[in-house]
Structures are given as structure tokens and as C-alpha cells.
Amino acid sequence: MGAVLVVGGANVDVIARSAAPFVAGTSNPGTAHSSAGGVGRNIAANLGLLGVPTTLIAAFGNDTFGRRLEDETRSAGVDLGHAVQLPMPSGSYLAMLDADGELVGAVSDMTATESLLPEHVREGVVAAASYLVVDTNLSAPLLEHVCRTAASHGVPVVLDPVSDLKAQRLLPVLGAVPIHTITPTRSELAALSGESDLVSGVHALHAAGIAKVWVREGARGSTLFGEDAAVHIPAIPAEVRDVTGAGDAMCAAYVHGLTIGLDDATAATRGAVAAYLTITSDFTVRPDLSAELVEHVMEEKR
Numbered sequence: 001m002g003a004v005l006v007v008g009g010a011n012v013d014v015i016a017r018s019a020a021p022f023v024a025g026t027s028n029p030g031t032a033h034s035s036a037g038g039v040g041r042n043i044a045a046n047l048g049l050l051g052v053p054t055t056l057i058a059a060f061g062n063d064t065f066g067r068r069l070e071d072e073t074r075s076a077g078v079d080l081g082h083a084v085q086l087p088m089p090s091g092s093y094l095a096m097l098d099a100d101g102e103l104v105g106a107v108s109d110m111t112a113t114e115s116l117l118p119e120h121v122r123e124g125v126v127a128a129a130s131y132l133v134v135d136t137n138l139s140a141p142l143l144e145h146v147c148r149t150a151a152s153h154g155v156p157v158v159l160d161p162v163s164d165l166k167a168q169r170l171l172p173v174l175g176a177v178p179i180h181t182i183t184p185t186r187s188e189l190a191a192l193s194g195e196s197d198l199v200s201g202v203h204a205l206h207a208a209g210i211a212k213v214w215v216r217e218g219a220r221g222s223t224l225f226g227e228d229a230a231v232h233i234p235a236i237p238a239e240v241r242d243v244t245g246a247g248d249a250m251c252a253a254y255v256h257g258l259t260i261g262l263d264d265a266t267a268a269t270r271g272a273v274a275a276y277l278t279i280t281s282d283f284t285v286r287p288d289l290s291a292e293l294v295e296h297v298m299e300e301k302r
Contacts, residue, residue: 003053003079004255005129007121007146008040008160009113009137010058010073011091012065013284015244022098030099035284036072037093038113039135039162042245042285046252046274048077049289052259055079055129057121059112061090076285084120086112091137101240101279113137118145127153131180131255134159136166147173156180156258160251161188168192174208181212181264183251189215212264214254216247224268231265236276236301245284249274253294273297 013035018028036045044056056078060066062085069090074080091113095106116138126132132150134143134157150157159182161167167188173179174192182205184192193201202213202225213225221235253274257267273294278286 002128002130003055004047004131004133004259005055005057005126005155006040006044006047006133007057007116007138007142008043008133008135009038009091009110009162010036010041010056010060010069011038011093011108011110011113012069013037013244014092014094015097015242015284016095017097017101017242018099018104020099022096022104024104033282036069037245037284038069038091039137039160039248040133041069041073042248043133043135043160043252043255044078045073045076045285046249046289047256048073049285049287050252050256050291050294051077052252052256053079055082055125057082057084057116057125059084059086059091059116059120061086061088061112063090065090065092082122082125084116086115088112088115095244097242097244101242103243110137114139116142118142121146121149123149123153126150126155129155130259131155132157133251133255136160136162136169138169140169140172143169144172144176147177147179151177158251158255159183160247161185161192164188164191174205174210177209179210181214181254182210183214183216183247183254185216189213214268216250218243222250222268222272224264226264231268233265233268233272235272236297238276238280240279241282242284243279246275246278248284249278249286249289256291270294270298273301276301
């Protein structure tokens, strides 16, 4: 079986956290740090740390940020042989967190990622993958191209909608090709389905050819909706350090579980554990993440 192929965003995260409850419209004392980020890049790095052979196709700028992104991604064990360097600045993401580590607001510049073209993703690379993971930082034409290519070669696709606005880039894909799993929040589900009701939204995505709809609700846990049954996966109670990257770790551990033959619900439970490990660390991608650590926490919290 081939490596997992991830096609998505790569950028440098700058994360600021207020020392007290966040007050809008003024300066808030706190702390700040930067790290390699981007939804696709984070998923790929988590997969690499979990021991999954992983290839990332992403755009890196020809700047200091780009070199940092490449170095930190390779150090997680990810193959960058098909990544693209473009003559422009690397992507960036600025997030503001409150004192509890919850997101107050964010701004992203994903121009480099949106400049990726279908010719940057070769058919043979997609065809050789065991799974394809994509995020909606990609342009709508590239999303459609990679999903159609995967479908033509029977490669299961896992989609991360990223945000309410960017989720709508998936609309040309829905109903056009089969999708293994999508991982929306409640608001992203509404943006994709046009339905405010949870069950109606899930049914709409199932009707559009998505086999698994994994709805993420933060501290309330998540629910994996198959076409015939739904499984709720509780979140592990945690003292939150930083929520950034939790969904990326969750997706990666889920895909890892699928690659080793676990059933969907067990794979999703591993995802919840990886999210817990991420939010209780100060890192967007926890550097000591491993399959063994996930297994240990699963046993400990059982």
C-alpha cells in the first residue's frame, strides 16, 4: 500500500495568547510564539510522527519562512519530493487566543497555497496513494482536480473544510465524486449543506456521495455519521494550553487508524486522543506525538 498523500496548505503560524480575559479593540498583555503550520502541513507532520509514510504536496515560498517550513516538515518524517517552491512569500496565519487558549480571531494569508495548479499534482502520485487528504486552502479548480483524479484510481479521499468560507470551495466536488470522510464543524456543515439542522445537513452530504461525515464540536466531542449509524466520540476533559492544530491532529490520527485496518469508530477515537494531546501542549504539532503515546493515553483514559 502506498503512502498517504496530503495536498494542502503550508504556512507559518504566529500565535498570541492574552494573559487575562481578552478585551477587543485594545492591546492585551500576553505571550506570542511562531511555529510551522497550515492545515495540510500539520496533518502531514502528525501522520509522519505517527509513523505513517506520508507525502506532502504544498507550496513553499522562497524565503526564510519557506526554509523553516521545509525543515520542520522533513524532521517529522514527511516526504517533500513533490512539494513546490514558488517565487513569492510563504503563507502565514496569525491567531489570537484568550487566556483559556480558545480562539478569539485569526487572519490568514494563503496566497502561495492558492497559487498551486493542477499540473503541480501529478496523476501518478495520486494514483499511488493509499489515502488522499486535502484541505480547502486549495483553489476550487485544484480541489476538483485532485478529488476527481483520486476517484478515477479508487483512492479514498478525506476532506478537511478548514473554515465556513473556504468550505464552499468544495461545492463543485459534492455529488461529482465519492468521498470517504469529511470533517466539518457545525458551522462548516451548514455552509456546505445549506441546512441549519444537524441531521438534515448530514443527510444532505450523504446524498452528495460522502460516506462518513465526522462533525467536530470541540469540548462537546464529535460524532461520526455513517450512512446507517452514528457514533458519538466524547472529548477527553483537558486543561487547554492551545487549541491550534487540534483538528489537524484529530484528522491525522483518524487516517492513521484507517491505514492500519481499524474500524471507523476506533480510528475516530484515536483522533480524539490526538486532539487531547495537542491542546494540552504548547505546540501546533506536538513533537513527541507517536502511535505509542496515543495508545497509552487511550488505555489510561478508558
